[in-house]
Amino acid sequence: MNYEVIESRVWKHKVTGQLVSIYGACPWTLDSDKPNWEIVVRGWTVRNPYTNEVGICQPPWRTREEAQKFADEHAPNRTLMYD
DSSP: OOOEEEEEEEEEETTTOOEEETTSSOSOSSGGGGGGEEEEEEEEEEEOTTTOOBOOSSOOBSSHHHHHHHHHHOOOOSSOTTO
């Protein structure tokens, strides 16, 4: 099994431009701030099919082809990154 190439998505604040992970906690603290957040694509990353971990501790690739090249050349680890 190989890495799966997926879009790299983040929450982005429309006013401040702040970026936060979609895999963390909800980024808004008040319901009134919720409309200021949107999910945006910022490139391409990989998902490990064995552990479901997303990313490899580096910024996303600009193109799908760059991410696919990495996925084709590297075998995913079968254990969790921090196990």
